Amino acid sequence: KERVALSDLAPVTYSGDPGSHDTVLNVNAVVRWEYRLGSTLFLVYTRSQSELPAAGPAPAGVAPSGLFQGPLTDTFLVKWSYWWDG
Numbered sequence: 382k383e384r385v386a387l388s389d390l391a392p393v394t395y396s397g398d399p400g401s402h403d404t405v406l407n408v409n410a411v412v413r414w415e416y417r418l419g420s421t422l423f424l425v426y427t428r429s430q431s432e433l434p435a436a437g438p439a440p441a442g443v444a445p446s447g448l449f450q451g452p453l454t455d456t457f458l459v460k461w462s463y464w465w466d467g
Contacts (some may be wrong), residue, residue: 404432404448419464427456 412424430453432446 423460425458
């Protein structure tokens with residue numbers, strides 16, 4: 382592997398649009414319960430939410446301005462497995 386020296390670093394100009402931004406929030410939660418040897422119950426919750434498209438210039442700070450008003454997807458999953466003792 383080749384090391385990068387501090388003297389190799391130099392500023393560059395940004396060619397993209399500095400007035401655009403995108404904010405997304407992703408949350409995942411998993412609960413697992415093994416209520417009996419080999420038998421488990423899984424509960425999974427997932428939330429994905431995007432920011433509303435902003436009109437005008439990007440905000441000056443890093444805080445999301447319209448995140449909780451944008452489109453969202455909530456998903457809930459239940460998985461049950463049972464071990465038959467035979």
